[in-house]
Amino acid sequence: MKKVLFFIPNLMHGGAEKVLVNLVNNLDRDKYDITVQTIFDEGVNKKYLKKDIKYKYIFKKLFRGSTTLFKLFKTKFLYKSLIKEQYDIVISYLEGPTARIISGCLDKNTKKITWIHTELYNENLFSIGFNSFEGAKSSYESYDKVICVSEKVKESFINISGIKQNVDVLYNVNETDDIIRKSKENIEDIQLNKSKINICSVGKVTEVKGYDRLAKIHKKLIDEGLDHNIYIIGTGEDEPKIRKYIKENKLENSFYLIGFKDNPYKYVSKCDLFVCSSYREGFSTAVTESLVVGTPVVSTLCSGAQELLGYNNEHGLVVENSEEGIYKGLKKLLEDKELLEYYKKKAAERGSFFSKEKTVEAVEKMLDEI
Structure with missing residues (x-):
């Protein structure tokens, strides 16, 4: 049995945090002894971890400046101080601080894996959590x-x-089966028109x-007489601005x-x-679930x-990453009910491709072969 550690900053309400819980909950317990360790003991996704997954954390509460604090120490010291047990495989499940800490494992008997969830398209993004671009590159090379x-x-x-x-x-x-089952529950807190x-x-x-740009596009479409409602499910620091x-544009209804x-x-x-x-995504969990x-999906x-x-809009509409692109995509489907119905069928077909069984099997194959 392989002893495997998954290391992530927290288990808050992000896509990576959610899919980590999905992954560990479904890995074969006869093959893997699994531990999830967080830097901070925070997050709604913690409660979804199955009882036989070992869980531990470093700090009880999130605090500002932690990324800067970790940069003051060498990776080898951080790994020895924070990851105290021996594992066959250690995994950083996000870019940044956890990737830097896990790179400090120098044990030849321990395999190291890092997960990248977003496009690191410039040196600044690539270096978040590291002291420099060169330091980040050296860590990832290990x-x-x-x-x-x-x-x-x-x-x-x-x-x-x-x-x-x-x-x-x-x-x-x-969790495709779970998603489908939960999707059939009734909505009781809001009334869809x-x-x-x-x-x-x-x-x-x-x-x-x-x-914020979606709200502006919504206003433009409403002003053009294309009546529709938009519901945003989530919370975050941009809420007051939106x-x-x-309120200023009388869009409350x-x-x-x-x-x-x-x-x-x-x-x-x-x-x-x-x-x-979105301006940026890695591989959108929310789109997959939809x-x-x-x-x-647009x-x-x-x-x-x-x-x-699809590369030619086979299963949904992919639009230019701009206000104009989103506006044109939404307008097209608001005006063409038949096209909207067509993409409803295509969405369900495509959804079956991302079944839990296929994706878990692929991860287990990688863990077995490393």
Whole structure:
């Protein structure tokens, strides 16, 4: 049995945190003795870890400046101080501080894996959590395997780092059966207006998700007489700014920030369309989940979008990553009900490709062969 550690900053409500829990919960317990360790004992996803997954943390509470603090110490010292047990495989499940700490493992009997969830397309992004670009490159070169969540993320990683050896793509694990079951639950806290097209999005309400520009596009479409509602499921620091825009433009009855939901799938499945307005993604968990429940998708051209929706819009609409691109994509589907119905069928077909069984099997094969 292989002793495996997954290391991540926290288990808060992000996509990477969620798919890590999905992954470890489904790995074969006869083959792997699994520990999840966080830097901070924070997050809604912690409660979803199965009882036989060992869990530990370093700090009880999140505090500002932790990334800077870790940079003061050598990687070897950090690893020895923070990762106290012996493992066969140690995995940093996010870029940044955890990747730097795990790179400090010098034990030849321990295999090191790092997971990349986003496009590291410039030196600044590549170096987050590290003291320099060179330091980041040296750390990543020490890994036995670099796992990227999409082909675009892989391409970006190779381009910026020059590292080509042992860089592979594995798709995120989604609890597809669970998602479908939960999607059938009734919505009780809000009333969807069935006389309008209902559009939704799920994600942290942060700048990178582009919800501020989505609100502007919504206003433009409403002003043109294309009646629809938009529901944002999530929470984050951009909320006050977006709420201010909604109020100033009298959009309170059509653009809704409904907060974080334990079960977003019941909302997504009952909406007519899902929109991903992000500036950047790795391989969007929310888009994947939307396809699983059969809700058509319009997504900006960011990492993973074409792998999910097709390079020629076979399974959904991939639009230019701009306000104009999102506006044109939404307008097209708001005006063409037949096309919207067509993409509903295509979404369900594509969703089956990302079944839990296939994605878990691929990860286990990698862990067995490393």
